[in-house]
Amino acid sequence: MNKKRFPLLKWVINIGLSITALIALFPIISLVISSFMPSSELMRNGISLNISFDQLNLDNYLYIFTQAPEYWAWYGNSLIISAVTIVLSLFFSSMVGYALALYDFKGKNLFFILVLFILMVPFEILMLPLFRMMINLQLVDTYLAVILPLVVAPVAVFFFRQYALGLPKELMDAARIDGSTEYGIFFRIMLPLMGPSLAAMAILQGLASWNNFLWPLLVLRSNDMFTLPIGLATLLTPYGNNYDVLIAGSVMTIIPIIILFIFFQRYFVSGLTVGGVKG
């Protein structure tokens, strides 16, 4: 088994992967280039292979920064909702996952089976009754309505449990002898040890919340409460779209996600591994 036996195979694999990678990146590259093209041009020709580079300009971005206050309202709403969702769901889900992994108590297995069961129940089935509930509680058009169903994410609970199973239980006993309370053990000792899993979940929950569509579409009613995906979707119409806000705005929606990803990406792949392979 040495490399020289397969020179052809090596080239085929590398070239094949490169082409596939280019295809995968192509829409993103087109998006960025098109965001510098005049909206009228996009409406007339779509994204085209013959780009006239002399047409490229910053007009779409200038427009969005000066003429589109609603876009920034959506941006603010998305940032607030995602930030609160990340913090709350990480806090509660890690707590639940930790208890399911490291304590022995009655009903423990039942709870775990319930978590797995909820994982299988699609949210779309609960959405009509939940929507009615939000109407009755008069929560429609509030941040709370968007955030509530995401506060304890079964995926995250499952993930944190898997991760906490690998934590050293002896540390808990040692802390007990030192007189720490059970809550102190969790917040001061065990939660910091769960750091990598928290980072991985911050990306996944952040991504899910930032891109969440159907539920906010139901419960957010007024334009200034929309999140980015809902707001941008209102700009899509059956016949031609006004692409100035749409396309430059789309590019800018990706920025926070990329920052989050770069920030936590070291943990991300290993994070997915724990949750995925054992699942």
Add this chain to the structure above:
Amino acid sequence: MEPASSNVQLQVENEGRPNQKGPQFKGKKKGPNKFLKFLNSKKVVPYVFVSPFIITFLVLTLYPAIQGILMSFQSVLPGQVTFVGLENYSRITNGTFLRALTNTTIYVVLTVIILTVIPMVLAVFLDSKFVKMKTVFRASFFIPALTSTIVGGMIFRLMFGEQDTAIANQVLGFLGMDTVNWRFTAWSGMFLMVILASWRWIGVNMLYFLAALQNIPTELYEASEIDGASKLKQFWYVTLPQLKPIIVFVTTITIINGFRMFEESFVFWEAGSPGNIGLTVVGYIYQQGIQQNNIGFGAAVGVVLMLIIFVVSIINLILTGAFKKGDE
């Protein structure tokens, strides 16, 4: 009523701080202290930790699930809820629902095949020793997953525009084929939804396969090499069986996500597609339950969808052999 473990702890605490007047202190503030001790006992603590899950499960899952099932037997109008028996269910088998179910089923079949085979092949190639710059490739395949369906869909609408000048039609023209009205014919509408989902998910599934590949013990490959197995045979007899758990995982997730599909259709046609070429089951629930305010009927469709998902998932688990024993 004070649990034993808590007593032990109390003693330990007092031993640890001999200078403090523990017992007297306890005597003075008996009420709150006892409550705190109770909250801190090892019997109570796990329930406190799990309580967010219990509460949200009861309020945000169990209650709406029961409500949903009840509503599916009701006609729900503001201020007026009447029991209508099976009427909602008897209305389900209409042309529009069957159209939505057909679309969704085709979409599920296509995405399951594409999103299992392609990521697996990519992962096997990426994992081979012929490839350098693995992280660059991995990142390029994963980046599409960072976009939202709305943003991705908008790009695809521009690339697959009706105009002769949009990329997809340019390529077809270059190959000497007729241009396509992408968003307005049945097959191309399905193609758009499938390709959008595939583009966004291939990288994610590839990461799952990569992680699983790295867990296969190298001795298996060494042993098969000594036996003179070719690369293809190695893949078939060593890699594939070892990947089985992750294949089960990926297909199950893809099936569930496929039946839940809504956004991929919404982004291409918003409220309604020509001839319902892009209507999905969840889209139908949205249309009936929210837009036309037939909440009871929408709930009935939801219950049917849940049953379909359960049955299909279980069939998938049986077919992929997830229930068989003694494989490992």
